[in-house]
Amino acid sequence: MTLSGAETDHYGKTLTRITGAVKSDAVGNKIVNQDVTEVLGLLPHGFVDLLILDPPYNLNKTFTSTTFKKKSIGKYAEWFEMVLVGLLPTLRRTASVYVCSEWYSSTAIHLVLDKFLKVRNRITWEREKGRGAKKNWKNTSEDIWFATVSDDYVFNVEDVKLKRRVLAPYTDGHGAPKDWENTAGGRYRLTHPSNLWNDITVPFWSMPENTEHPTQKPEKLFAKLILASTNKNDFVFDPFMGVGGSIVAAKKLNRRFLGVEIHDQYCLLAAKRLHLAEFDKAIQGYRDGMFWERNTFKVQEVKIRE
Numbered sequence: 001m002t003l004s005g006a007e008t009d010h011y012g013k014t015l016t017r018i019t020g021a022v023k024s025d026a027v028g029n030k031i032v033n034q035d036v037t038e039v040l041g042l043l044p045h046g047f048v049d050l051l052i053l054d055p056p057y058n059l060n061k062t063f064t065s066t067t068f069k070k071k072s073i074g075k076y077a078e079w080f081e082m083v084l085v086g087l088l089p090t091l092r093r094t095a096s097v098y099v100c101s102e103w104y105s106s107t108a109i110h111l112v113l114d115k116f117l118k119v120r121n122r123i124t125w126e127r128e129k130g131r132g133a134k135k136n137w138k139n140t141s142e143d144i145w146f147a148t149v150s151d152d153y154v155f156n157v158e159d160v161k162l163k164r165r166v167l168a169p170y171t172d173g174h175g176a177p178k179d180w181e182n183t184a185g186g187r188y189r190l191t192h193p194s195n196l197w198n199d200i201t202v203p204f205w206s207m208p209e210n211t212e213h214p215t216q217k218p219e220k221l222f223a224k225l226i227l228a229s230t231n232k233n234d235f236v237f238d239p240f241m242g243v244g245g246s247i248v249a250a251k252k253l254n255r256r257f258l259g260v261e262i263h264d265q266y267c268l269l270a271a272k273r274l275h276l277a278e279f280d281k282a283i284q285g286y287r288d289g290m291f292w293e294r295n296t297f298k299v300q301e302v303k304i305r306e
């Protein structure tokens with residue numbers, strides 16, 4: 001996905017900046033094009049049901065005009081703690097928090113979260129794409145830490161079950177399928193979601209959601225977090241929004257949202273995606289109210305026609 005000159009002008013007018021304390025009705029369904037550390041003290045208190053943090057990974061990485069330099073784990077933890085502490089007042093008592101991290105700094109994220117929140121799980125996403133290394137194991141996984149403010153939180157397990165091929169088709173005593181169904185596309189079972197995610201690819205160039213962002217995450221991944229940890233009309237906040245997969249998924253799933261991103265080019269792409277979501281609510285890999293395994297597009301089509 002790219003932007004024409006006219007689109008750049010048009011979507012540029014939809015972006016916001018925060019310069020003073022704001023109320024929660026002023027931040028709903030907005031993209032703020034700013035350094036999040038500038039707005040931390042200005043945001044309303046207690047408005048967020050789900051905080052999704054996908055901070056710059058602790059790697060040497062260039063995002064259009066700026067470069068994030070790899071820090072020691074200790075320094076990364078200090079930086080992350082400063083951001084998290086600034087965000088805590090925005091959370092409702094029932095809120096959930098997810099934090100994405102590459103393996104190297106994951107321990108720092110865990111320790112910082114544990115100081116302020118109830119850490120509930122670590123999801124490992126096998127993203128299937130990574131650069132081969134001659135003297136190391138190829139890195140194809142990322143961690144997503146799950147924490148909550150209190151013991152009172154939303155977890156809609158029925159909304160995030162995975163449609164899986166059945167390897168061992170057990171039957172009851174009369175030959176009928178046990179917990180699975182026989183469809184024209186094969187044998188499938190709806191399984192409980194685990195903390196090992198291998199059903200989600202990165203947004204490949206051939207996918208409509210693909211942009212130039214170097215660490216863009218797929219809408220399907222955000223859809224899982226949002227469906228599990230919020231109800232309709234709840235508020236999703238992503239302070240390192242990138243090209244906006246989280247807020248686009250929130251919009252498609254009828255949640256309110258706020259995204260903050262320092263780079264205008266990424267904000268503009270997110271704004272275009274939000275606009276397209278008015279007409280197309282599809283999320284690749286999530287169909288018919290179900291999450292599907294990778295490479296099942298043909299079966300999904302059969303299922304829809306049934």
Ligand SMILES: C[S@@+](CC[C@H](N)C(=O)[O-])C[C@H]1O[C@@H](n2cnc3c(N)ncnc32)[C@H](O)[C@@H]1O
Nearest residue numbers: 035036054056063216217240241242243261262
């Ligand atoms: C790991 S990426 C997030 C990618 C995003 N989840 C997506 O799917 O596009 C981190 C993002 O944080 C942005 N960023 C870095 N420092 C920032 C800051 N101080 N305030 C706001 N955004 C920042 C970067 O430009 C980058 O787009």
